[in-house]
Amino acid sequence: MSPRVSCLSALLIVAPLGASAHPHVFIDAGLSLRHDAAGALTHVGVEWAYDEFYSLLIIEDLGLDPDGDGVLTTDEQAALQGFDADWEPGFDGRLFLDADGRRLALDGPQDFAARYEDGRVISAHVRPLAEPLDGDRPLTIQVYDPEYYVQFSIPEPPAIARDDCAVDLRMGDPYAAADAYARAVGEALGDGQSAEEADLITVDIGATGADSVQVRCGPGS
């Protein structure tokens, strides 16, 4: 077996181990698109609804709701605010916007607000676009964790104030990630890359298997 092929086969073995380790937290992401008066997209509102188990962990960890009735007092409500607002520098917020195949730059989060509802902690924040995007440009939105520690899903299409938009919400394809990986390895073999280069094959597994939203606004949508 040539060194190159053995490297690739090692990669193949490792891929399922590393890439699709188990998620531990499940989050339903709610999105809303905000346009300015000229119809340009300026902000994306994000709501994370944590699964009940992780929600209980957060609530207990903060020492809230000791009577267990699922309702927070005003003080407890205040104590919950900003529990997940302390982002490490450069954290992407697991929100990815693409227009014309180009990733859009987003500014840091603002306007954090959290509540506890039906056993779930729901935390909201707003991400401004670094530059407003012409609202008629087709847009793709994904929410996913490249490390797959959290499994995100987008259960509902995003709320949009404009009334001339068509939204297409696509559920993630569990097979897409594996297919993408096989394709990348096949291409690398076909390219006659060296083993060192082949080692560097990276596939954004989270993106290929994630739920995604396509938005088209304006005339012709």
Added chain:
Amino acid sequence: MRRAVALTGLVVALTLVALWLGGGLAGIERWATDQQRAVQNAMAGALRALRSGQPGAVASLLGLCFAYGVAHAVGPGHGKVIIGSYGFGAQVPLVRLAGLSVASSLAQAGTAIALVWGGITILDLGRQTLTDLSEVAMVQASTVLVASVGLWLAWRGLSMLRAQARADRHHHHHHGDACGCGHAHGPTPQQVAQTRSLRDGVLVVAGIALRPCTGALFLLILTWRMGIFGMGILGTLAMGLGTAVVTVAVACLAVWARRGSFALLPEHGPWAGAARWLPGTLQLGAGVLIAAISVAVLLPWL
């Protein structure tokens, strides 16, 4: 007939491994993840019920923890790789391998319990520090240990092959029946294969146990904060038993497949001799595989 059954084991195991590597099991993994999510939510419900003192909540929590362990173990994991490769590569009786699977799952639960208990009471660590510790430091330590299990198996495989080579040479220079030549024979491959089983077992269990499941940590931290840590301990052990169901299945498959690969070789004829080399080769291969996977997992951290 017996040979056909053994060969079937090899075919089933190879098919599963090929499906897994090719991503063909993605659908099952997705299903398991959905189950995990549902069980996780139900566990939260049971915990809330427990706090409000509802009867029956204890039993339902333990049942859910067991289900969580099963669902969580269906995905890829280091425990299944170790048990599978060890069972396929080394000559381990099924009962012993199954025992090792259960022991390592329970030991893994024990690690989580010790980590949370010690982390909170002795070191006064917070939730974030505890989970980070488990996600990074313990994963690394466990991976190093797993790599050494691999190297250990590979080295033993090599010794078996060398012992076989020695035995063959010996065979060729033809002693008489009453040779009495007095020189020491090296250990036979069978002897090499059968010894050191305790050390093997300890390494296998430790390699798996050193890496606790994050879900168990969540449950333990949660129950600690709720003042029902005893329930957390029981729940974690139930999760361990659930995980063991899956690893025991992997153990059965590994032993079955190993018999299949021996059945591949004819009992008579020129190829029959190859059977003597098979145990060493399988063990060497399994060891190298485990070590290679561990090193590749560690690489991002180096």
